[in-house]
Amino acid sequence: MEYFPFVVVAWILAVGLYGVVTSRHLVHQIICLIVVQSSTYVLLLGVGYVTGAVAPYYFDVPNHTPAVDPVVQALALTDVVVEAAVTALLLSFAIQAHKRFGTLDPQELASLKG
């Protein structure tokens, strides 16, 4: 079970990618992209985990208690913020695509030009 969290990462990534590839609706596709990105949170937090360590907060535990790696946690926070921003932008593109082409099916969008 030593690598189990990393297997979970691969599974979330694969499921999300499958959704992106087979999606028939842009909003669904965007949500699948969020799923793909969620795998990176699990990866980051899984990489930095230390068995038996506390969270990297020394407010109510004594200083120098062994804690999990705080750098990857900071990276995960960055990751979440960027994801939220990208999602908002993609959804607004989807709105405009629907206005212009009257469809949100990527298959049909690909065959429309102009």
Next chain:
Amino acid sequence: MTPAQRRWVFGLAVAGLAAFYLWGLSGLPGFGDYPGPYGFAVLHLAVQQTNATGIVSAINFEYRGFDTVGEEFILFAAAAGTAVVLRRLRGERERSPVDQAADHEGPPTSGAVRMLALLFTGPVIVMGWWLATHAQTNPSGGFQGGVILATAFVLVYLAGEFLVFKRFSPVALTDAVEAAGAGGFAAVGVAAVPMGVAFLTNYLPLGQTPGAVSSSGTIALISFFVGLEVGAAFILIIGELLEQTLLIRQGDR
């Protein structure tokens, strides 16, 4: 490309990805066995150096503060981008949010939804504000607090109407707050330069008690500015999206 062909290409790509992933995995230390020296060095030094007990905040707003400036401006750019993409296009006109067909009114918001939304608005604002101002203490900070502050405005929308939401968050004010948040962060960093130290150096007094609200110098201040920026950015994005569905109609429809 037909869906079948696409699935074939996807299968090939996933097989390649899986092979490389397994290869990479074989070189990783096992779960719970993290050897990384950088994170542990920060853990040992952060409390003495910054007087912040929230080490993740210390990293975000101090050790890797330069990254966070960039991150904040990603959000700033995304909010601006959403506003540009969702602008009123040619052939569109804005309708007043007052119902145009008085005899075809939608169902009114139920009393239960109004009640709950109003009940939660106050506590949510307090919680968001608390999170944005306690980055130095515990797992909180401007990013989390800002998002929760923005949620309070969504509750206002749920409890009332779009007009009320707009009255609580006029675009000019939200824009100004967002700019003040983003600019404040940069200004706190730049202010270090005339003092002869590097950009984003922590030059404020660090306080006496580690983790107190008054501790950690610029970390607390930057977190507060980030809270303003994130909250305003999300209110802007939500407002833009709501405006699309409620106000803007195609030409003659």
